[in-house]
Amino acid sequence: MSQAMPLAILWRPISPLYGEVKEKEEEAIKTGMLTEQQSTAEEEELPDLLGRIALGDRDAFRLLYERQSARLYGIALRLTRDAGLAADALQEAFFQVWQHAGAFDAARGRAETWLISLLRYRALDLLRRQRREDPVAEPQSPDLRDESPDAIETLSRQHEADALRRCLETLPADRRALLTAAFLDGFSHQELAQRLKTPLGTIKSWIRRSLAALKECLEP
Amino acid sequence: MSTEDEDRALRAGEYVLGVLDAAERARLEEAARRDPELARAIHAWEERLTPLTRLVPPSPPPAAVWARIEARLFSAAPASHETAIPLPLWRRLRRWQAATAAGFAIAAALLAWTVISPLERQAHPPAPIALGTLAPSQGQGPLLAAVLERNGTLLVASPAPMPPPAGRSYELWILPQGARTPRSLGVMPESGRRVAEVGTGVREAQVMISLEPRGGSPSGLPTGPVVYAGQISALE
Numbered sequence: 001m002s003q004a005m006p007l008a009i010l011w012r013p014i015s016p017l018y019g020e021v022k023e024k025e026e027e028a029i030k031t032g033m034l035t036e037q038q039s040t041a042e043e044e045e046l047p048d049l050l051g052r053i054a055l056g057d058r059d060a061f062r063l064l065y066e067r068q069s070a071r072l073y074g075i076a077l078r079l080t081r082d083a084g085l086a087a088d089a090l091q092e093a094f095f096q097v098w099q100h101a102g103a104f105d106a107a108r109g110r111a112e113t114w115l116i117s118l119l120r121y122r123a124l125d126l127l128r129r130q131r132r133e134d135p136v137a138e139p140q141s142p143d144l145r146d147e148s149p150d151a152i153e154t155l156s157r158q159h160e161a162d163a164l165r166r167c168l169e170t171l172p173a174d175r176r177a178l179l180t181a182a183f184l185d186g187f188s189h190q191e192l193a194q195r196l197k198t199p200l201g202t203i204k205s206w207i208r209r210s211l212a213a214l215k216e217c218l219e220p
Numbered sequence: 221m222s223t224e225d226e227d228r229a230l231r232a233g234e235y236v237l238g239v240l241d242a243a244e245r246a247r248l249e250e251a252a253r254r255d256p257e258l259a260r261a262i263h264a265w266e267e268r269l270t271p272l273t274r275l276v277p278p279s280p281p282p283a284a285v286w287a288r289i290e291a292r293l294f295s296a297a298p299a300s301h302e303t304a305i306p307l308p309l310w311r312r313l314r315r316w317q318a319a320t321a322a323g324f325a326i327a328a329a330l331l332a333w334t335v336i337s338p339l340e341r342q343a344h345p346p347a348p349i350a351l352g353t354l355a356p357s358q359g360q361g362p363l364l365a366a367v368l369e370r371n372g373t374l375l376v377a378s379p380a381p382m383p384p385p386a387g388r389s390y391e392l393w394i395l396p397q398g399a400r401t402p403r404s405l406g407v408m409p410e411s412g413r414r415v416a417e418v419g420t421g422v423r424e425a426q427v428m429i430s431l432e433p434r435g436g437s438p439s440g441l442p443t444g445p446v447v448y449a450g451q452i453s454a455l456e
Binding site: 056069071072073077090091102105107113161164188208218 | 226233236237241242245263268269271272273274276278279280282285286288292293294389403404405407409410434436437440
């Protein structure tokens, strides 16, 4: 598989909405906002909030929304590139939090992972459903890009992200871009193939190899 | 790692990464309902990849979103079958089942975190392979039933709701025969019923419920007194 991914030609004008998001992102990275926002105190508070919500505590539910909604909405907006879809995903994710908080188990993993995964799956479901109903539209779609080295670097300031950053850096830039484009921007195999003008089978194989390399790196 | 394990891990990775189309996503979620190993692999990828979301700047959602959530969940006069008053989790799950039929998929995020949906219980009728009861450690109280099914799910059920003391939670633990440390099966809902995934290798085990800080033991091991305990034994 020696074919290099033609990243450079993928940079095309992006949507106004997306441009605004991207601008904010760069600013956030510059000012170090990304790291400061994730104060340890708030992370430690999460499992407790979920435990209270499981018991029907509305104050805890409200507090969780206040603390986490901007972060979750940001992720949904980036995935769906559509303010309406992102709002729907956030709303449905919070329905599920209220109804399933008892399923969260602190012994099994981080509360942040539970919450963000829930949101991402809702956003992906809505995104895929919309594409299926209206496959031609795909309105405000950004192009594949590599996260800037600075952006990847910010990951290292958080301990649990450090290993991920190190392992991402062992991948070639184009493969890293493929993973972040899928995870953060919600591109399917098919969309990546179209966008990169690369056969679907090749894309699938690239993704699998990148995942395998990442897994091996993270679990020596 | 066997080829089968490797393939399972990569399919889970594709799912969490988000590259599958709607039909493929649905198929994998269905498979994860039946295959606890696949659910675990999904969860492992969630833990690995979630830190990437730190690259995305927060963005305050429109105020209308909270208003809609509140209206739907807590409105005094619910417009539909949605409930206004917080219910014990088990009952809420039943409501959720109705909502699911109306079009929401159960998030796979939840599958990987040990709780088995009532829907699944319907689709796959119980096939018990081990049974037991949990008795209160002190004083009087009803026995709790513990049923282990062939697919590796354990149901622990109290005949009555068991709300914990204020600020505390009851946490369920399993200590399979031969194991040295108990494994958490999560916090017991107030309903007194919990369905947890324990893996298909377990036949004989001690099952316990301890009193913990609200939300469960912070250490991953029991820290409070054991309030219920018992043994499950294989049927065959």
